[in-house]
Amino acid sequence: MKVYIRSSACISPQNTFRNGDFLADTVEYTSTRLTAIEPDYKEFVDPKLLRRMSRIIKMGVATAQECLNKANNVMPEAIITGTAYGCLEDTVTFLTRIIEQGEEMLPPTSFIQSTHNTVAAQIALMLQCHGYNNTFVHKGISFESALLDAIMLLNEKEADNILVGGTDEITDTSFTVLTRLGLYRRWPVSNLDLYATRSKGSIGGEGAAFFMLTDKPSPDNLAELTGIRTIYKPITLKDIEKRVAAFLAENDLTIDDIGLVITGKSGDLRHDEIYEELDLSLFKNSALANYKHLCGEYPTSSSFALWLASNIIKNGSVPAVTIERGLIKTPPKKILVYNHYQKIYHSLMLISAI
């Protein structure tokens, strides 16, 4: 069985939503926090509902709707999302009110919308989709877990079309707390200079990316999702190399067959050392691209990377702003995405031309 990406949509800190120029007009930020560029949601969501929805719900629902539009509005048989933090804004609102109001006179809306499955549920409600509906919330592999679920459902012949997405939002509170925990840099930096300035900490990001997966071939499909793999806490660099090579070998490939490697370099020197060492060993002859300077670091950022990879395959061109190394003469036919989150959760995705 082959798994195809039939359509995709992405809201991110770049102009990625309903924009055909594919990252040509890059948005520069001088900050340690990148905020998603949101569309006018009225076209996607009933304005009455819109008023009550937090940003992550709006981003998720609109991205899902746009992804469906691009797949001829087919009704998916399953809706699966991945989010590490869930609906943070509503969670923090309710928690703060509990403390500030001494547990009294609390309005229920933020509690109702704080549950992690709210985005998937609101999509089901919007589509009147009674099919399989699931939400994975496992840190740096939340999105990859959702993808694995979708691939298994296709393999089980449970569904022909599955809507899969990754969503995470950054809020003032999460930005403050995660900065205190050392995830982000202490001083503002241009996102376009992220890799040129060596420092501890990355820049915070957020976004929503949705994909319609199917096992049905069609010339309209964007790309094939050839494989995914997650690795928990690999011990040594050798271990990572071995497992990347094994993953490629399972797909009858070697690293020489890969036209482009997209890595999750985040600008945090503690995390980037793994990528830098691989760049000199396993990936030494590979063309390399980065993406986190565009969307920021967040646990489901691999959904942005999959959006990038599948659109590179479809468009046959690699946006200049992503290229780190290597002359890309011919459009890549096979792309490997390698990301790790905080060195703990590593993931591999292999995307091929159809």
Add this chain to the structure above:
Amino acid sequence: MSSTAYIAGVGVISAIGNNVPEHLAAFEREQPGMGEITMLDTIYQGKIPVAEVKLKNSELAAMTGMPADISRTTLLSLVAAQEALADAQIPGLDELRTGFVSANTVGGMDKSEDFFIDFVKDNSKGKLKNVYDHECGSITEIVAEKLGLKDYMTTISTACSSSANAIFYGARLIKNDVLDVVVAGGADALTKFTLNGFNTLMILDPEFCKPFDEHRQGLNLGEGAGYVVLVSDKVAKTLRKAPCCKLSGYNNSNDAYHQTASSPDGTGSYLAMKGALERSGLRPSDINYINLHGTGTPNNDSAEGTAITRVFETEYPPVSSTKSFTGHTLGASGGVEAVFSVLAIRHGLIYPNLRFKTRMNEIPFKPETKFLKGQNISHVMSNSFGFGGNCTSLIFSKI
């Protein structure tokens, strides 16, 4: 793609017991776990009953060999998952591909609440250790590490159906030959966040809950954890103790009606039960017992009752809500009740629905009110429905 997922072991902790034998004894004594709030620092102490696990964090920590200052959800999860693995006694576990699929709804919220008290006053304050494991996935990760289940782990959060989804996701990991052994279920501790949340929705019963009763007034919140150990065909053959049942059916459907309320005709629950029956190849009349979602809220019990009426028509099997003992353990409930379903098959039991007096007007059947032993139970259905219209039914079948 081949293997059925067999149930090799179970483990549970809730307000009525800290392990499987204590639960069986509490069911037989018809002893519910609700009482006054003693552990949460809340204005609702003495006003709203809850079903607390009767051990302090320090006692749970001592049982598990973990520090006492971590999330109570992690401690509950570890107690039940350890019991399940010990019950399964899988030979050569280290050589097998093992995984942990766990569910919860609010992660380390109990510790985040402590953090926020100081943080709200001054954003540079609040002990970071208390917020470090806020994410749902952190709970799973700590427990998986402790149990050495590291080939694959993930976390599911679909409100009150979370751990039912975790269980059948675990079965599918076996079916798709990703893993040989999966410990699956979920955990949730009581928190001020959920207590206040459900209170704002005005669905907490000020007295002990009365599921499926005409005069029911709402649910009682509970806490706990429940896990099953799922194994492949191949592993099942190597077990010292033959597995008593398998997961024969499952289905996840969405009500697509409202973020919190169930549709009046119970569309989501109907589709979940019907789908699970179809997958198992069973007829409605084959089901010997339904462990209801049965929260005790007017809305849930009416929708679930209507859906059961539609699926089972005239042949209603015995049904009961064990939430009349444990309270509603939210993200843990699907796991806790899956354990009860397996025990019903293993020991031939039907559990009583406590405090039931008056049949609901809109449905033609009433729940079982006596503890029944020596029953021939071959197929048990377990229902778990949640916010966001997430409805899941599981069917466990005797081997």
